[in-house]
Each structure stands twice: as C-alpha cells, then as structure tokens.
Amino acid sequence: MSDLNLETERLLLRPLVETDIDICTALYTSPDVMRFIRAPKTNEKVIEEMPHICRRGGNGQLGVWCVHDRSNGEKIGTAILLPLPINETDIEWLKLQEDRFPSGEIQIGYMFKKEHWGQGYATEACIRLLRFAFENTQLMEVVAVIDKDNIASRTVLTKAGLAFENGRRAYGIEDVPSFRIKKKDWLAQD
Numbered sequence: 543m544s545d546l547n548l549e550t551e552r553l554l555l556r557p558l559v560e561t562d563i564d565i566c567t568a569l570y571t572s573p574d575v576m577r578f579i580r581a582p583k584t585n586e587k588v589i590e591e592m593p594h595i596c597r598r599g600g601n602g603q604l605g606v607w608c609v610h611d612r613s614n615g616e617k618i619g620t621a622i623l624l625p626l627p628i629n630e631t632d633i634e635w636l637k638l639q640e641d642r643f644p645s646g647e648i649q650i651g652y653m654f655k656k657e658h659w660g661q662g663y664a665t666e667a668c669i670r671l672l673r674f675a676f677e678n679t680q681l682m683e684v685v686a687v688i689d690k691d692n693i694a695s696r697t698v699l700t701k702a703g704l705a706f707e708n709g710r711r712a713y714g715i716e717d718v719p720s721f722r723i724k725k726k727d728w729l730a731q732d
C-alpha cells in the first residue's frame with residue numbers, strides 16, 4: 543500500500559488518530575471554523591465521535607489527515623478524502639468500507655485553525671491530497687461542495703484545479719455549489 547504520510551514544502555499530512563482530539567476539538571467547536579459547514583460541536587460530542595472521525599476506508603486511502611506545520615510540528619488543520627453524503631441522513635464515516643472504495647463520489651475538504659488562515663496552507667494541502675488521490679489511489683475523479691458564501695474555499699478549490707459545476711444535491715440540501723476534477727484533466731495540467 544502507498545505511504546499515507548504526505549509532505550509538501552511546508553506541511554506534513556498524516557492519517558488522523560484518536561490522540562488528535564486536540565486539533566479536532568479546536569476545529570469542530572470553533573464557530574469561526576464551522577461557520578460555513580454546520581453548527582459547532584461540543585467538546586463532549588467530539589470526544590464521543592473521535593473513533594468514527596478516525597475511521598479509514600479503501601485500505602487506508604480514504605479518511606481524515608491531520609495537517610502539521612513542518613517547521614515546528616504544530617497541528618494546524620485537517621484535510622479529507624471521504625464519501626460525499628447525498629442525503630441528510632448520510633454520514634461520511636458510515637459510507638466508508640474498510641477494504642474497498644465505496645461506489646459514490648469522493649470529496650476533498652480541509653479545515654484550518656483561524657490563526658493559520660491566509661497563508662496558502664489549504665491550497666498547498668489540497669494540491670498534495672489531489673496528487674495522492676490520482677497517483678496513488680484508484681480514484682478517477684474527486685468532487686467538492688461548499689457553502690455559496692465560502693469564498694476562501696471556492697478560491698482554494700479553483701487554485702487546486704477543480705472546476706465549478708453548478709449546484710447539486712449534497713448533505714440533504716439542493717443546489718449546493720459543487721466542483722469536480724477528473725484524473726485525465728489533472729494529468730493534463732502543467
């Protein structure tokens with residue numbers, strides 16, 4: 543199996559584990575970080591969900607990665623390759639299958655602590671995770687969905703090469719702005 547530890551110039555992405563409760567509570571309980579995603583969780587809820595959040599599928603190639611600043615080792619965010627929920631009752635981790643890729647679409651995503659926004663980290667992490675997806679996994683395309691007002695995330699996705707595709711159904715909501723990149727188009731990039 544390919545190495546799941548992914549390096550960039552400034553970042554290290556490695557599979558999230560249960561002791562990463564610190565970065566998960568910092569992100570999921572923050573109203574600023576969660577503004578365009580869903581209501582912030584409580585500390586207790588994050589602790590309860592931690593075993594699920596750490597679940598991996600596709601022989602380890604799908605799941606959540608913890609993102610470190612390589613200069614000092616600090617945990618500054620997370621990035622994901624996970625099944626895209628279509629209906630309200632779908633939950634990303636429930637669609638994971640340990641030893642295979644699920645049949646639906648796989649989405650890319652990222653969250654960073656607010657003090658680390660605006661330094662290009664999300665774009666750097668997204669570009670690296672896409673390279674992993676297309677060079678090391680069987681994925682032929684990757685999708686993403688955003689809140690219509692999440693301009694920063696829209697910019698990240700566009701800079702990483704995903705194309706805007708109009709609204710689609712996701713998370714039980716109609717007309718969610720969506721993005722996609724196919725492996726053939728990723729390979730054709732400079």
Ligand SMILES: CC(C)(COP(=O)(O)OP(=O)(O)OC[C@H]1O[C@@H](n2cnc3c(N)ncnc32)[C@H](O)[C@@H]1OP(=O)(O)O)[C@@H](O)C(=O)NCCC(=O)NCCS
Nearest residue numbers: 575652653654659660661662663664665688693694695697
């Ligand atoms: C979205 C998020 C990950 C972006 O992280 P980041 O490291 O700041 O992103 P980057 O620095 O790589 O790029 C952000 C880009 O958006 C631009 N941007 C940010 N806020 C903006 C705004 N309000 N209006 C216009 N552009 C904006 C930045 O200028 C930058 O573009 P540039 O490099 O061309 O200058 C970060 O804001 C975050 O963690 N948000 C909360 C979680 C979240 O919403 N995740 C995405 C869910 S779909």
